[in-house]
Amino acid sequence: MTTTISNQYLTAKINHKGAELFSLKTTNTEYIWEGNPAFWGKHSPVLFPIVGTLKNNTYSYNNTNYQLSRHGFARDMTFDLIEKTENSATFSIQSSQATLANYPFLFELQIGYSLEDKKLNITYKVINKSATQMPFSIGAHPAFALAGNFEDYQLVFENEEVLEYNLLEDNLIVNTTEILEKKNSLVLLNYKLFENDALIFKNLASKSLSILHHKRPFLRVNYQGFPHLGIWTVQNAPFLCIEPWYGYSDTSKSNGNLFEKEGIQILEANGIFNSNFSIEII
Template structure:
């Protein structure tokens, strides 16, 4: 089932399965990847309650072992539509007997999509319904369509001079890094950048970037509430994922303890955690 919101200028379609944004149009242009399964069959999955890969796909909490697949389970579950207007929609996922088998926390996850002027804002609220602290990570994974040749695109981060990416080894942080020099604040795109998987910027130091097509801005992503960022594509694919994150994959030497996982968020009982980011279409 799909819900569509629009202000007559910007339109967004959200699949109830995973509360996943599957279309984003502005002035007749589709900005989101079409989900061609030959390369990657998703559009913009929600990453919760982990981001990235756990070492051996497992973690320990209160002396018990649990298993979670890469990026967690939210992207594979059906959300309910809690409320809707012409220009906004709120989706809700609640813990249940199945989630408790792999993630022992009572929670609610709300995702609010709203369109305004030339932008869509995606807001998240995690509510801890349990008696103890809840531990989680949270991330977005939107894939933006690149109809031109990949080399015609660049990313602009005006507040940064260089980027330092943490390199992955079979989905885990290897401890090695790669420094990417920027040319006048811009990173030209090249598939070779992604030879070892995603680029991961922990505590990135910038909270906004602009995607350029033939040197002209086509969209801007603002993610003030997210300290970490992932960039990803596959060789030959006509998309780039720009991924605001709160958290990231385990390291090769991770000890599996959820409470000690770098980047993890601890939420007190009866408290809410809120974060949002905005995509402006140019």
């Protein structure tokens, strides 16, 4: 089942499975990756209640071990549509017996989409319905379609800064860092950058990132408030993911305690967490 929202500039389509955005287009241009499984069969999954991979796909809580697969379970769940207008829609899932087996916390997750001129605003609302603290991560994973030659595209960050990133090895964070090179303030895209999987930025001053085509901006992701960012593609694939995150994968030295996990968010009993980012067509 899908839901469509639109305004005079944009049309967005969301699949109720995972509340996943699978189309954002103007009259002539589609901006979201088509999901060809030959490269990567998703479009823009939502990552919850973890971002990335746990060491051995396992964590401990109250002296019990639990299993959570990479990026969590929300992307595979069917969301309810709880509010709809012509240019907005809000979706929700809640904890169940199935989720409690892997994540023993009572929660509700709401994901909202709204169009404002040439911008799609995306909101996350996490509600802790437990009487205890709830550890969680949440993140976005939108893949943007890049037609033509991948090397004809560039990135420009909001601020002029040193772009220090961590790599992944066997889906876990490597603690050694590298610097993403720039030329005249632009990052020149090439597949070699992603030979070792995603680039993980733990600490960026920039809170927006633009994709340029032949040095002309055509899309910007604004992620004010998100502390971490991932950038990723598959070798020879015509897309790029720009991923605002609260949290990231374990390191090989992780002790498995979810409350002590790097980047984890702790939501107080009956607390509410809100965040938002936007995709802006330039």
